[in-house]
Amino acid sequence: DGGITQSPKYLFRKEGQNVTLSCEQNLNHDAMYWYRQDPGQGLRLIYYSQIVNDFQKGDIAEGYSVSREKKESFPLTVTSAQKNPTAFYLCASSKTGTVTNEQYFGPGTRLTVT
Amino acid sequence: QQQVKQSPQSLIVQKGGIPIINCAYENTAFDYFPWYQQFPGKGPALLIAIRLDVSEKKEGRFTISFNKSAKQFSLHIMDSQPGDSATYFCAAQNSGGSNYKLTFGKGTLLTVNP
Numbered sequence: 557d558g559g560i561t562q563s564p565k566y567l568f569r570k571e572g573q574n575v576t577l578s579c580e581q582n583l584n585h586d587a588m589y590w591y592r593q594d595p596g597q598g599l600r601l602i603y604y605s606q607i608v609n610d611f612q613k614g615d616i617a618e619g620y621s622v623s624r625e626k627k628e629s630f631p632l633t634v635t636s637a638q639k640n641p642t643a644f645y646l647c648a649s650s651k652t653g654t655v656t657n658e659q660y661f662g663p664g665t666r667l668t669v670t
Numbered sequence: 671q672q673q674v675k676q677s678p679q680s681l682i683v684q685k686g687g688i689p690i691i692n693c694a695y696e697n698t699a700f701d702y703f704p705w706y707q708q709f710p711g712k713g714p715a716l717l718i719a720i721r722l723d724v725s726e727k728k729e730g731r732f733t734i735s736f737n738k739s740a741k742q743f744s745l746h747i748m749d750s751q752p753g754d755s756a757t758y759f760c761a762a763q764n765s766g767g768s769n770y771k772l773t774f775g776k777g778t779l780l781t782v783n784p
Binding site for chain 2: 561597598599600601602604606646648650655656657658661663666
């Protein structure tokens with residue numbers, strides 16, 4: 557099956573701890589994205605990457621970091637500097653070089669920080 | 671700032687009704703407009719999309735209407751069913767841009783009563 561996997565589905569952390577969310581895709585897509593979803597806020601872009609070893613900040617990058625060492629993987633680290641980390645995190649991927657950007661989403665990770 | 675404004679925030683219809691969700695945009699460079707459907711606890715899935723040069727697109731019970739001069743587009747769901755109950759997001763993209771970013775609306779929670 558081709559698709560995007562995110563793990564774990566639920567994640568609990570204590571305040572002050574860094575936590576890394578996993579995102580893997582086997583769709584052979586060049587571009588990958590991380591979004592944060594809060595009730596009533598829609599999808600807000602955290603970081604995106606169009607090619608291995610390169611990534612750009614999205615609209616709400618503060619307190620987050622990413623890496624893109626492999627085409628298939630785009631992990632997101634939520635650092636202790638993120639003031640309100642509790643949210644639903646979504647990873648997506650898409651082809652590049654096409655006219656339209658059809659993004660495919662993973663199932664999401666719900667992070668709770670207490 | 672690029673924005674896509676989506677309304678209403680929530681919508682309740684009876685089975686068989688035709689819910690309509692509206693989106694408006696400001697950036698005249700946008701030329702690709704997808705709609706995503708999201709069920710609780712899941713990632714969004716691409717439902718239907720339209721390009722700037724098309725005024726209407728139908729896929730099954732879902733129809734997008736596009737008004738280029740008004741910079742507005744709408745999703746219509748014909749013969750709605752309880753299984754259509756979900757959150758719907760509109761989005762927009764400048765496909766001539768270099769970063770493949772999608773700008774999302776804040777979502778509409780649709781409830782279809784049996």
